[in-house]
Amino acid sequence: MTTAQACIMGTIILYLCFVIFTGVMIGRRSKKSAEGFYLGGRGMGPLVTAMSAEASDMSSYLLMGIPGLAYLSGVADASWTAIGLAAGTYLNFLLVARRLRRYSVKLDAITIPSFISKRYGEKKPVIMCISALIILIFFVPYVASGLAAIGKLFNSLFGWDYMTAVVIGAIVIISYTSVGGFSAVATMDLIQSIIMTIALTIIVVFGIVQAGGMDAVLEHARTLPGFLSFGETYNPATGSAEPYGFIRIISMMAWGLGYFGMPHILVRFMAIRDENELKLSRRIAAVWVVLSMGVAVFIGIVGHAVSAAGRIPFLEGSATETVIVKLSDLLSGYGIFPAVVAGCILAGILAATMSTADSQLLAASSAFSENLVQNVFGIKLTQKQTMLCARLTVVVIAVIALFLAADPDSNVFQIVSFAWAGFGAAFGPAMLCALFWKRSNRQGIMAGLIAGGAMIFIWKFLVRPMGGALDIYELLPAFLVALAAIVVVSLITPAPEAQVVKTFEEYDR
Secondary structure: OOHHHHHHHHHHHHHHHHHHHHHHHHHHHOOOOHHHHHHHHHOEOHHHHHHHHHHHHOOHHHHHHHHHHHHHHOHHHHHHHHHHHHHHHHHHHHHHHHHHHHHHHHHOOOOHHHHHHHHOOOOOOHHHHHHHHHHHHHHHHHHHHHHHHHHHHHHHHHOOOHHHHHHHHHHHHHHHHHHHHHHHHHHHHHHHHHHHHHHHHHHHHHHHHHHOOHHHHHHHHHOOOOOOOOOEEEEOOOOEEEEOOHHHHHHHHHHHHHHHHOHHHHHHHHHEOOHHHHHHHHHHHHHHHHHHHHHHHHHHHHHHHHHHOOOOOOOOHHHHHHHHHHHHHHHHOOOHHHHHHHHHHHHHHHHHHHHHHHHHHHHHHHHHHHHHHHHHOOOOOOHHHHHHHHHHHHHHHHHHHHHHOOOOOOOHHHHHHHHHHHHHHHHHHHHHHHHHOOOOOHHHHHHHHHHHHHHHHHHHHHHHHHOHHHOOOOHHHHHHHHHHHHHHHHHHOOOOOHHHHHHHHHHOO
16 A cells, blocks of 8 residues: 555545544434434524535535536536536525425424325325335435445545445444434534535646646637537547437436425425524525535536546546546645545545435434334334334445445446436425425325336336437426326315314414
């Protein structure tokens, strides 16, 4: 092992120890109850709420997926995706956050499945069961994508065995998530978002220098047909530009619809201590997401120029997602201090991964231990048993994700996009109708959840492969189908009970 690698490894190990120690210490001081474990006792401040929401959203695709996509084909795919995500972030805070915080407190709901179930006055927890199963189905591969990103990082940097690195990452995440619960996860998300920001800033500046300056970066990008165009995309196989039509633009911007249905983001709104602080949270989140994704796209452009300058090798396929790793490795060759800085940058990738995986594990844990075990199956647990069940569920789900992450050639961006679509289509329309439409009923919501979840698989594996005008990101058609199912079924079935309507009117002010 070289001196540079030793410095990088030492920095990363210190970071992981810091994460575990901080998470455990926060967990020891947190409220020992289901609400404390899953929502931090509804005591989060506006800064923690904003940055926790964004850090839990910006998984490994922020530092690996988006730069890799921009490196591979230019700005179109990555930028239209980023624009959709930025719009979705702002609208989610603007439209959903305050209403969900207020309504969930009124209903005493601490998870998304319990909120939807109580919103419609379920006597038998059918909606709760469906919601919890959807969360488990889509969150497990989502967590697996994060663990895969950790494996790729250590394998490409140190030559570690891929699965060994995946297991180490899982152990770290499990340790502070299972002990500290939501308070630890939210606080670590804030810290990790800061590390991610520093990593993005340093690597883009270093990359520009290595490419020969900003003029060299832009000049190289201009030599690649369609690379800097929002209406064309660069095809690395042929070296030519391809049209980037309106349907494809809408398809990529549809990523923004996913925010309305992300359980691990929505619970942040439920956990803030005062709904009036959400306005400040919205501003912080909107600014951070625009800046961070803009820089992430630019890193892909810069990385390609650095490759052209001969400083790092040209990357192909899923290897393009390691462009930040390659730049960090290059930085580490300039001495001990640059190697430590490179270690901090790579810790930023771990931060991006862990800040999402921990939130997803917590949401999946709540879906199983709180909603399925206690509410659906009717197993009564004491406070101590509830906490034990929650923690064991975190471990079990992480172990399952380990097996799914076994393929080192898996594409992080593609896995994330599928899981993101699943949540957005299944929960997005259901949450919007639950919060804004008084006439919606439990039959309609049930139909929407099933239709949205099923259409993701149908469109992804049966319809989209046909190509042409049907080559649309599955989130958009599935979202529309789910919304239509809710509206149609709600209107052709009896109106909601008087008490359900009364509760809605009391909160809808």
